[in-house]
Amino acid sequence: xxxxxxxxxxxxxxxxxxxxxxxxxxxxxxxxxxxxxxxxxxxxxxxxxxxxxxxxxxxxxxxxxxxxxxxxxxxxxxxxxxxxxxxxxxxxxxxxxxxxxxxxxxxxxxxxxxxxxxxxxxxxxxxxxxxxxxxxxxxxxxxxxxxxxxxxxxxxxxxxxxxxxxxxxxxxxxx
Amino acid sequence: xxxxxxxxxxxxxxxxxxxxxxxxxxxxxxxxxxxxxxxxxxxxxxxxxxxxxxxxxxxxxxxxxxxxxxxxxxxxxxxxxxxxxxxxxxxxxxxxxxxxxxxxxxxxxxxxxxxxxxxxxxxxxxxxxxxxxxxxxxxxxxxxxxxxxxxxxxxxxxxxxxxxxxxxxxxxxxxxxxxxxxxxxxxxxxxxxxxxxxxxxxxxxxxxxxxxxxxxxxxxxxxxxxxxxxxxxxxxxxxxxxxxxxxxxxxxxxxxxxxxxxxxxxxxxxxxxxxxxxxxxxxxxxxxxxxxxxxxxxxxxxxxxxxxxxxxxxxxxxxxxxxxxxxxxxxxxxxxxxxxxxxxxxxxxxxxxxxxxxxxxxxxxxxxxxxxxxxxxxxxxxxxxxxxxxxxxxxxxxxxxxxxxxxxxxxxxxxxxxxxxxxxxxxxxxxxxxxxxxxxxxxxxxxxxxxxxxxxxxxxxxxxxxxxxxxxxxxxxxxxxxxxxxxxxxxxxxxxxxxxxxxxxxxxxxxxxxxxxxxxxxxxxxxxxxxxxxxxxxxxxxxxxxxxxxxxxxxxxxxxxxxxxxxxxxxxxxxxxxxxxxxxxxxxxxxxxxxxxxxxxxxxxxxxxxxxxxxxxxxx
Numbered sequence: 001x002x003x004x005x006x007x008x009x010x011x012x013x014x015x016x017x018x019x020x021x022x023x024x025x026x027x028x029x030x031x032x033x034x035x036x037x038x039x040x041x042x043x044x045x046x047x048x049x050x051x052x053x054x055x056x057x058x059x060x061x062x063x064x065x066x067x068x069x070x071x072x073x074x075x076x077x078x079x080x081x082x083x084x085x086x087x088x089x090x091x092x093x094x095x096x097x098x099x100x101x102x103x104x105x106x107x108x109x110x111x112x113x114x115x116x117x118x119x120x121x122x123x124x125x126x127x128x129x130x131x132x133x134x135x136x137x138x139x140x141x142x143x144x145x146x147x148x149x150x151x152x153x154x155x156x157x158x159x160x161x162x163x164x165x166x167x168x169x170x171x172x173x174x175x
Numbered sequence: 176x177x178x179x180x181x182x183x184x185x186x187x188x189x190x191x192x193x194x195x196x197x198x199x200x201x202x203x204x205x206x207x208x209x210x211x212x213x214x215x216x217x218x219x220x221x222x223x224x225x226x227x228x229x230x231x232x233x234x235x236x237x238x239x240x241x242x243x244x245x246x247x248x249x250x251x252x253x254x255x256x257x258x259x260x261x262x263x264x265x266x267x268x269x270x271x272x273x274x275x276x277x278x279x280x281x282x283x284x285x286x287x288x289x290x291x292x293x294x295x296x297x298x299x300x301x302x303x304x305x306x307x308x309x310x311x312x313x314x315x316x317x318x319x320x321x322x323x324x325x326x327x328x329x330x331x332x333x334x335x336x337x338x339x340x341x342x343x344x345x346x347x348x349x350x351x352x353x354x355x356x357x358x359x360x361x362x363x364x365x366x367x368x369x370x371x372x373x374x375x376x377x378x379x380x381x382x383x384x385x386x387x388x389x390x391x392x393x394x395x396x397x398x399x400x401x402x403x404x405x406x407x408x409x410x411x412x413x414x415x416x417x418x419x420x421x422x423x424x425x426x427x428x429x430x431x432x433x434x435x436x437x438x439x440x441x442x443x444x445x446x447x448x449x450x451x452x453x454x455x456x457x458x459x460x461x462x463x464x465x466x467x468x469x470x471x472x473x474x475x476x477x478x479x480x481x482x483x484x485x486x487x488x489x490x491x492x493x494x495x496x497x498x499x500x501x502x503x504x505x506x507x508x509x510x511x512x513x514x515x516x517x518x519x520x521x522x523x524x525x526x527x528x529x530x531x532x533x534x535x536x537x538x539x540x541x542x543x544x545x546x547x548x549x550x551x552x553x554x555x556x557x558x559x560x561x562x563x564x565x566x567x568x569x570x571x572x573x574x575x576x577x578x579x580x581x582x583x584x585x586x587x588x589x590x591x592x593x594x595x596x597x598x599x600x601x602x603x604x605x606x607x608x609x610x611x612x613x614x615x616x617x618x619x620x621x622x623x624x625x626x627x628x629x630x631x632x633x634x635x636x637x638x639x640x641x642x643x644x645x646x647x648x649x650x651x652x653x654x655x656x657x658x659x660x661x662x663x664x665x666x667x668x669x670x671x672x673x674x675x676x677x678x679x680x681x682x683x684x685x686x687x688x689x690x691x692x693x694x695x696x697x698x699x700x701x702x703x704x705x706x707x708x709x710x711x712x713x714x715x716x717x718x719x720x721x722x723x724x725x726x727x728x729x730x731x732x733x734x735x736x737x738x739x740x741x742x743x744x745x746x747x748x749x750x751x752x753x754x755x756x757x758x759x760x761x762x763x764x765x766x767x768x769x770x771x772x773x774x775x776x777x778x779x780x781x782x783x784x785x786x787x788x789x790x791x792x793x794x795x
Contacts, residue, residue, distance in 0.1 A: 012787035029398055030786040033566040035779055037595060037656040041325075041354045041555035042194075044718040046768040047725075047775040052655055054779050056595045063593065166498060173491040 006078060007061035017075055017140035019065055028062040068133050069159060072152045076145060083149045083156075095154055102161050110168045118172075122165045129158055194324040196354065196556035197315045198362070198548025201304060201328055201342065203262040203385030203411060204515065206230050207542060208311040209549035210319060211558070216366070216546040219318045227541065228314075230384075232306045233257040234295035242310045254279040254438040256293045260413060261307075263385045264289055264300040265345075266337030273409055274417060277441075279434040288341065301345045308349035324713075325354040327552040329544050331386040332358035333406030333572050335618045336630050336660050343657065350706070352713075354555040356657040359383070360390035361401055361569055362547030363513040367538055368394045369550060369565075375508040376402075378496075380526055380534065381544075382489060383514035385411040389493045391500045391507070400568045403591045405496035407488065412448070412516030415482050419444040419473075422481055423459050427469045436463045451475045452518050479521040486525045493529065499591050510534045515541050569594050571654055575630075578615035582624045587652055590620065597653040601667070604648075608640040614650060616662065635664050704757065711760040715752040718764055719745065722771055725778060732777045744770040 008015040011027045032055060033039075040051040064070045073083045102125075109117035132155055139148040197219070200207045205227040209218045218226040221243075231246040234256050241249060250257040258280070264272060269284040281292040290299045308328070315323060328351070330342050339356055346353045360379035367373060373394050381388040388406040392399055420440055424432075432440065443461045450457045451473070459471040497503065510526055512534045517523065526534045538546075551567065553559060570591045576584040577600065587598045602612065612635045619627030638646050647667040654660050722745055730738060748763040 010783070027787060029566065031783050032568065033397070033564070034782040034786050036566060036568075038355070038551075038555060038567060042557045042717060043721045044764075044768050044771065044775075046772040047721065047779075050772070050775050050779050052595050052653070054783070055656075056597045056653070058783075059593045059596055169498070170495060173494065 007064050007074060010058065010061045011065060013065070015075065015078060017072060017137055019071065021066075024062070024065055028058065031058050068136075069152060069155050072136055072140070072148065072155075075140075076149050076152065079145060081145050081149050083152050091154070092150075095157075099157055099161075103164075106161065106164055106168060110171075113172055115169055115172050118165050118168050122162070122169075125158065125162055125165065129155070129162070132158065194556045194558060195315070195319045195321050196324055196549075196552035196558065197311075197319075197326050198357075198545050198550070198552045199308065199311055199326050199328045199346075199351075200359070200362075200545035200548060201262065201307065201330075201345075202230055202544075203260050203383055203413065204230055205384070205541065206307050206311060207545035208315050209542070209545040210315065211549050211553035216549045216553075218542055218545060219315050221314055222317075228307065228310060230261065230307055231257060231259050232261070232303050234293040234298060236294040238295050240295075240306055242306055251435055251438050251442070254434045255281065256295075258291060258293075258298070258303050260385055261300050261303040263409065263413075264291075265304065266335070266339075266341040267300075271409075273414075277417070277420075277437060279437060288337075301341050301348060304342070304345035305348035308346055308351060312349055312351055323351065324556050324717075325352040325552065327355050327357050327362075327548045327555065328353055329357050329359045329362050329548050330658075331383070331406065331408055332360050332381075332388040332390055332401075332404040333386065333408045334658075335408070335573055335628055336575075336658070337628065338408065339658050343659070353657075354552055356659075357548055357551055358388070358390065358401070358404065358569055358572075358658075359386075359544045360388045360404065360513060361392070361399065361567065362544045362551065363511055363538070364390070364392050364394070364399055364547070365550050365565075365567070366543045366547035367511045367535070368392075368399060370538070373509065376502060376506050378493075378507050378510045378530075379513055380489070380493065380510055380517065381406075381513040382516040382522060383411050384516070385409070385413050387411060387489050387492065389489070389496050391496050391502060397565045398568070399565060401570045401593075402502070403496040403499035404570055404572050405492035405499070406572070407492060410485070410488055412445075412514070414485055415448055415516065415519070416441060416444040418482050418485065419448055419459075419478065422473075423469060423471060426471050429463075429467075429469070433464055439463070440469075447473065448478070448519070451478050452520060475520075483521070486522055489522075490525065490529060504530050507532075511538070511543075512536050513538075513540050513543055569656070569658070571596060571658055573618045573628075574620055575652060575654070575660065576617050576619075576627065578617060578624045584617055584619075584622055584624055584627055588654060592654075594658060595653070595655050597651060599649050599651045602648045602650060603644050604638060604641065604646045605643050607643050609643070609646070610638045610640055611636050612638065612648065614662075616652070616660070630660065631662070633662055633664075638666055639668075641668070708755055708757040708760075711757040711764070712752055715748055715760050715764055718767060719749060719752070722767060725771070725774065729774075729778050729781070732781065733774060737774070741767075741770050741774065 006015070011024060013019050013024055013027065035051055035054045035058060037048060037051045037055055040047050064074050076083050105121055109121060132151065136148060136151045136155065139151055195210065197208050197210045207218055207227060209216055220226050221228065225244065228243045229247045231243060231250060233241045233246040233249050233253060246257055250259065267289055269275065269282055269289045272289065275282065283290040283292055283297055288299055290297050312323065326346065328342060328346050330339055343353055343356060360381045363379050363381060364377060374396070375394060377392050377394055379390045386406065386408050387410040388404065390404040391402045393402055423440060423444065439461055443459065447457050447459055455475045457473050459469065459473055461469045463469065507530055510530050517540050523534060570593055571588060572590060574586045574590045575588040576586045579585045587600055588596055604612065614633040614635065615624065616630045616633065617624055617627035618630050621627050635648060638648060645668065648664055649667045650662060650664045652660060652662055722741070726741065744767040748767050751759050751763040
């Protein structure tokens, strides 16, 4: 069977937070063009099944590494820091207060049925996200794994907010 | 014994050995079949020279059927037994179908898919679609002069698992080997992209007879990557006809119509809609069975006004797909228009306004999907010439989830994940000694199970009796390149494989498919055994050919014993393939599959390594 490798090894990039996007894209396409089930549509069952498993694995690796937050969580996991299981850790109070404010603003915009306000919140949030990712990259750069995990955990909350805004816009459009 | 011709991957076999493969667009209103000949994709016409096959089937009491134009003519006379727009019923229950009250059919609401009672008995939408597919298969085989090795059948991108499975079942019933189910907008993108050497972000706006799809793709040399897709599986040109039909009823103050008049006015509505694409004024003119005459003037502007909400309904999914892809309209380089309903000027205008650019209409919107499917079929059948290589990466249109406490959905696989995709989820028991567990899989974006489509209920049996919470059951959801889901389960603490009983909520059971197959062969005067034998022989040849090619290239990956083992299986299959026992051939194929499993894994692994070497990859 196909030997087990981590996502970085599978896609042939160094296991670091900063990944060269172009090299990642290139490896992904290069590998998929060899293992994708479309290449084996006329093959026997064993080859078709293995192609599907490998293509699935390559998709998973690529989606994880291409996404800055998933990549951070995965990399921390490889280094023995479990971001998702650290639910016992208390969040910074200042961060929680800020979260509540966001929730309130989103709730108000939804109640006012204002797509424009939701869009503006989305723009603000994306600025905040950019800054946070820059900080996360720095933390990885200096090898501060615990603070990086904390930053990643906060970004999970930010992702949730973004999803909430998206759902809000969608629900207004569906009517 | 025939010598096998081995060609290197990527190299075309000689012309006389080309494997006939076709692309089929199984449409709501019309269906088409296309193939690639001499490097050019073309539609295969019927013997009268018609490219389209109206997607209409009439069942007669004597068991005979008429299909296409013939059925269209007979429709007014026998509306109850003449099935149009059957695609709307694929994988659907009665409550999912819009405008049921205006339908002339005698629906049978079963536990799964809706069925229709006809003069020739109760027919499932799968059987009706199979009649259309069979007609296209016969057309293709006649015009290509040989059996088909396979077909790519297109489905709306927004079709869910039940609808895709129903389409695949229909193809199997029609005697087609399905190489791939391909999303319609993706097929269009292939045809457009290859013809125009397009690069960059492109969108496909596909408004067909009964379905709407919108997909955003990134096209780059040799790669078609779907970034996001969205749509409405129950919105199409038919709804514009229906709006016009309702308008006529209202304006003319008509009493409830007979089935015949209903069909007449529906056909008239469609005619007027098409006329108003090129004319400013029309007259809705029809004579009912009672002798009553309907005569109403209608302007293009009035028609646009009464259907404006339908056009608007396509724009919300369009924006949603862009949002999912993280793009804005300004990022889109071109919008390819597909489907006959995009001919309507107000649809064109709405798209042009949203994207601030003129949509691309340089391909025939009725044919482009079939042509793209033919190109993909040609590639999958191994006919592509060197340099004609491309890679297609499609996505799952709707999220897959599981029912959790309180009727809520927990998403397991998110929409727009690149296919193939898999996720494993762990479950545990909540009672001491619990040995079974039931799991409910749904598809859709809503939070409540009742708002999503129920795909299947699984029952896991054989869980070892342990205290509550001790058993660990890993359930794996695998979605293949056709967008179809398979589920497997394993008890991880003891390693026991829990059995999975699949009960499709929609769709058909295996027994029913087998019975339908048997019926259809009996009807066609074909013998099920002959058919099974032929299928196994074709599969055996395919298998032998691919293993021989693999041995030729990569024998070095095997030690002497492994090589000998595979050789023995190859020889055994080659001998068995000559006999007329389909079961013996099948078991020899299975044996060869098992014998080559680790070889195939090693080959694939080496392929990945090759893909990574020879290039400067940072940091290796």
